[in-house]
Amino acid sequence: MQRLANFDxxxxxxxxxxKVAAQTMFGIICAASMVGLRTLYDLWAPTSxxxxxxxxxxxLATLYGHWRAGVAAFCVSFAWAWYFVLPAPQSFLFTEATDPARVLLNGVCAIIVIIFAEAFRRAAHSTMDTIREEADRRLTLLADLEHRTKNNFALVASMLEIQKRRIPHAELHGPLDDAVGRVRTFADAYSGLAMEQGKEKDVAIGPYLDMMLTRLERAALPQNVRLFREIDDIKLSRETAVAIGLxxxxxxxxxxxxAFPDNRAGTLAVYFHCRDGKWRLTIEDDGVGEEALSQTPGGLGSKLLSAFAQQAGATHHAGPVLNGFRTEMRVADEALA
Known part of the structure; x- marks a missing residue:
């Protein structure tokens, strides 16, 4: 219905x-269609x-072809009805004294329809143009905000790096390195979003997660760990996409x-599956399993994962499995069971 309302x-x-020729031709086609339907109707109830x-x-001609199409349709269809349908058929002569007034009244009414239909068409298109301009403006502002957010995260990371160099105590460098890494993660999430999706309102998750996994594979995973991915491509809101990326x-x-201490070899698998509008993100490894959980019980990482899942409107689950450890964010269990 929305496409039909925007048709021109x-x-x-x-x-x-x-444009004028197209509009006029459209009006003539509308009139010809009316003539065909009227001819069929006359087989059942002639001259009525x-x-x-x-x-x-x-x-219809005016709404979808401007006033020129309406005028063309009016002239052709009105002349045809007057000549072929109104008594006496195949003549512009009147058989009754009331016919001239009736023809004039019908003509005036048809012109009024054209005037109001054209006014409505212009108002509707003007409103749609205003809505599109506002939507484009909001998307531009959102893209600018995401760009500034990325730059601010990068600035914070640089400031933490400078602060780390000024601290002589080496035992404090580790927590600062973790903080820098997480801040850079936020910057990468917004940077990747802008690079892959531009100013689109919704985000195609497939290319976005593929890009992030490629970065992580190069920067974070040791060579002895193989990365496997299986990603369904759906579109989600930008806010949800950022939360999933983080x-x-x-x-x-x-x-x-x-999961892979002492140069242990293994596989890290990432699954993003969608069914009936519900989705699930699973990160599973075949590493040391429960030992990995003991490394960070209730740590900042777990709290961040819960916060990101909440931002995406999902729930966070993590724990050891038979051959390793699984971290999962899902919208609905029953949809993907």
Whole structure:
């Protein structure tokens, strides 16, 4: 229905006269369609309501082809009905004294329909243009905000790096390095979003997560750990996509840090599955399993994962499995069971 409301037969034409020709031709086609329907109707009830079908014809022609199409449809259909339907058929002569007034009244009414239909069309298109401009403005502001957010995170990370160099106590460098890494993770999530999706309102999750996993594979995973991915491509809101990206980054970083100690080889698998509008993100490794959980009981990483899941409107679950450790964020259990 929305596409039908925005339909305009002359929109694809550039030149003024080509638009005029398209609109006029559309009006003639509408009138010809009315003539065909009227001819079929006359087989059942000839000469009844000679001008009745003119009103919907000029209405549709005007709404989708501008006033020129309405006028063209009016002229053709009105002249045809007068000549072929109104008694006496195949003549512009009147057989009754009331016929001239009736023809004049029908003509005036049809013109009124054209005037109001054109006014409504212009108002509707003006409103749609205003809505589109406002939407484009909001998307531009959102993209600018995301760009500034990314830059601010990068600035904070740089300041933490400078502060770390000024601290002589080496035991304090580790927590600062963790803080810098997490801040850079936030910056990467917004940077990747802008790079992959531009100013689109919704985000295609497939390319976005693929890009983030490629970065993580290069930067965080040791060479002895193989990364496997299986990602369904759906579109989600930008806010949800950022939360998923941050969750993925944190979970993969934790697995790389704790699941494969002492150069242990293994596999890290990432699954993003969607069914019936519900989705689930799973990060699973075949590392040391429960030992990894003992490394960070109730730590900041777990709290961040819960916060990211809450931002995405999902729930966070983590724990050891038979052959390793699983971290999972899901919207609904029953939809993906």
């Amino acid at each position: 037969v002359s929109r694809q034409f550039v030149g003024k006269w080509s 309501g000679p001008f009745a079908m003119i009103y919907p014809t000029v209405l 969750y993925l980054n944190e979970a993969v970083s934790n697995a790389a840090k704790y």
